[in-house]
Amino acid sequence: MQNHQPTEIRRLSQSLSIEWKNGLRSEIPYRILREKCPCARCSAMKQEKDPFQLLPSEDYWKNLHLVGIQPVGRYAVQLQWSDGHKTGIYTFSFLYELSTDTHQDVSSNNATTK
Numbered sequence: 001m002q003n004h005q006p007t008e009i010r011r012l013s014q015s016l017s018i019e020w021k022n023g024l025r026s027e028i029p030y031r032i033l034r035e036k037c038p039c040a041r042c043s044a045m046k047q048e049k050d051p052f053q054l055l056p057s058e059d060y061w062k063n064l065h066l067v068g069i070q071p072v073g074r075y076a077v078q079l080q081w082s083d084g085h086k087t088g089i090y091t092f093s094f095l096y097e098l099s100t101d102t103h104q105d106v107s108s109n110n111a112t113t114k
């Protein structure tokens with residue numbers, strides 16, 4: 001199943017811009033991408049929920065950006081971050097899911113006003 005295929009993936013200064021085959025365009029902030037990193041290390045850290053865990057500072061997030069995007073088969077990309085982290089493999093359907101959360105940022109007709 002290839003429901004969500006990107007036609008173009010571009011790196012912006014603070015976010016990843018993806019154009020989808022269905023015509024949607026999404027922009028996913030790097031911070032969200034990284035916080036949702038699906039790799040084993042990051043998911044283990046999220047599950048531990050240690051309140052004393054050192055959280056990255058605002059500066060860290062501001063400076064964090066993508067240095068590389070490697071295609072993984074036809075279904076995913078591996079994102080390489082400026083801090084050296086590169087074990088997260090993001091499937092296209094996962095990216096699409098993430099971008100539906102941020103759609104109101106890019107679409108001008110926001111029907112979902114709170």
Ligand SMILES: [Zn+2]
Binds near residue numbers: 088
């Ligand atoms: Zn990770």
